[in-house]
Structures are given as structure tokens and as C-alpha cells.
Amino acid sequence: xxxxxxxxxxxxxxxxxxxxxxxxxxxxxxxxxxxxxxxxxxxxxxxxxxxxxxxxxxxxxxxxxxxxxxxxxxxxxxxxxxxxxxxxxxxxxxxxxxxxxxxxxxxxxxxxxxxxxxxxxxxxxxxxxxxxxxxxxxxxxxxxxxxxxxxxxxxxxxxxxxxxxxxxxxxxxxxxxxxxxxxxxxxxxxxxxxxxxxxxxxxxxxxxxxxxxxxxxxxxxxxx
Numbered sequence: 001x002x003x004x005x006x007x008x009x010x011x012x013x014x015x016x017x018x019x020x021x022x023x024x025x026x027x028x029x030x031x032x033x034x035x036x037x038x039x040x041x042x043x044x045x046x047x048x049x050x051x052x053x054x055x056x057x058x059x060x061x062x063x064x065x066x067x068x069x070x071x072x073x074x075x076x077x078x079x080x081x082x083x084x085x086x087x088x089x090x091x092x093x094x095x096x097x098x099x100x101x102x103x104x105x106x107x108x109x110x111x112x113x114x115x116x117x118x119x120x121x122x123x124x125x126x127x128x129x130x131x132x133x134x135x136x137x138x139x140x141x142x143x144x145x146x147x148x149x150x151x152x153x154x155x156x157x158x159x160x161x162x163x164x165x166x167x168x169x170x171x172x173x174x175x176x177x178x179x180x181x182x183x184x185x186x187x188x189x190x191x192x193x194x195x196x197x198x199x200x201x202x203x204x205x206x207x208x209x210x211x212x213x214x215x216x217x218x219x220x221x222x223x224x
Contacts, residue, residue: 007037007062014067014208021206023074028106035105035132036066042128043096050120052096063209069099069157070106071205075180075218077152079109087113090151090172092144093159097125104137112137115147144168155180163190166219170196173221183215196222 011033019026040061046052055061077088088110091100100114114137116122122141129137140147144159145168154169154177162181169179179197183189193199197219205214 004037004041007040007058008033010059010062010209011036011066014063015070017208018067018071023071023205025070025073025106032106036102037062038132039101039105039128040066042131043124046124046127047096050124052121052124060209063207065096065098066102067209068207068214069102071207071214072099072103072155072180072182072216073106075153075155075178075216076103076107076110077178082152085150086174087111087138087149087151089113089153089155090115090149092154092156092165092169092172093117094121094125095157096121097128097139099155099157100137101125101128101132101134104134105132108136110136113149113151114139115142115144117141117143144172147172150174150177152177153180154178155182157182162188162217163194166190166194166197170194170221175221175223177221179219179221181217181219183217184213189215189217193219198222 015025040058044058055064090113092115094100094114094116100112104112114125122139125139150172152174154173156165159165173179200218200220202217205216207214
């Protein structure tokens, strides 16, 4: 059995676990799964030269990068026709394209914006977009303070402290849109949210193959 076969088995097993827990990943097709494994292979290749992630083992990348990203499918918006100037999803401080690239691979019906200031990481993302044939991702090399784009869902995997991320996301999220904060522990969320937000849910999520605590706080952006 080839190494890629072992990775594909691990991905399939993890997706079954996520689907059983209620994450909407059960309909991810064969082509999308193959492209997710190609993303891991490409990340591993670039990582040898550019040190994009501390995770070196491809098998661990399946759990800690692919599956950890795909848990966010639960909070992705429905596809809808709207203002073409507004993205469906904006990922802030994406690093090597996580979670934005795995999410874009499995939701081709949505438009994604990836914001990252590090040149070598955005170059990797642009190469991944090219090699994987992704037409629904825009990669922007820019400091978040200089970004004028907006989205219906703004998320971040590990950009900054939750209170700072909520402050930054306020200008990036359309009114009545959502901001998803990926937390290691629920208690890291501020006791009192900023006045422009309403907490809609705080959910503990289990990522197959990892033991680390993970919570997602979904906050709705209010008018004003």
C-alpha cells in the first residue's frame, strides 16, 4: 500500500468520525478527498524548505491540519446570490492556508478570501490554488489592518487572542454576519463580548487523532 493510501484511509476514517458527530462532511466526494491528500503532499514538500508549519509528519497533517480545518464546515454559510463585493468566508491570518484551503476544496459553491501577511506562506497558498485548480479562493498578502474587504463569515484558526480578533473582525464582517472564533479552551472567550456581538453558540468539538481541547464560539455581528 502506498503512503498516500495510508493518508487517504486516515482521512476517510476521520471524516466518518466527524460525520457521526454531526459535522456535515459525509458528502465530500472522492475527487475532493484526493485533492485534500494532494494538499498535504504539497504542504509537506514546501515545508522542507520554507518551514510553513511545525507539523512535519504527513499522517499528523491529516489530523491536525485537514480534519481540524474541516470541523469548521458546520458553520459555513449557505450559498446565495448577493453582493459580489462581499465574500462568503474570510480567513484571517491563514498561515499555510488553514483552514481556508481545505474548506474551499469541499465547498466550491462559496467564495473565500485568505488574508496572510507572510510572503512565503501566501506564495505557498497561491501555488496550492494553482495546482489544485481552486477557482473560489483569493489569496491576499496584506496586514489585516489594511484590508477593506468584507465577508458573511469571518474566522481565524490561531491569529490572535479572541478579544483582539473580535475587535478586528468587526470591520470585516457584514452586519448580521457571523464571526467564528476557534478556541483551545472555552474559558479563553471573554466573559463579556463587545457590544457589537451576540454569542450564538459555544460548542466543544472533537478532532479525530488529536487530544487537544477545541471549542468554537459563533458570534453574530450586530448592526451599528
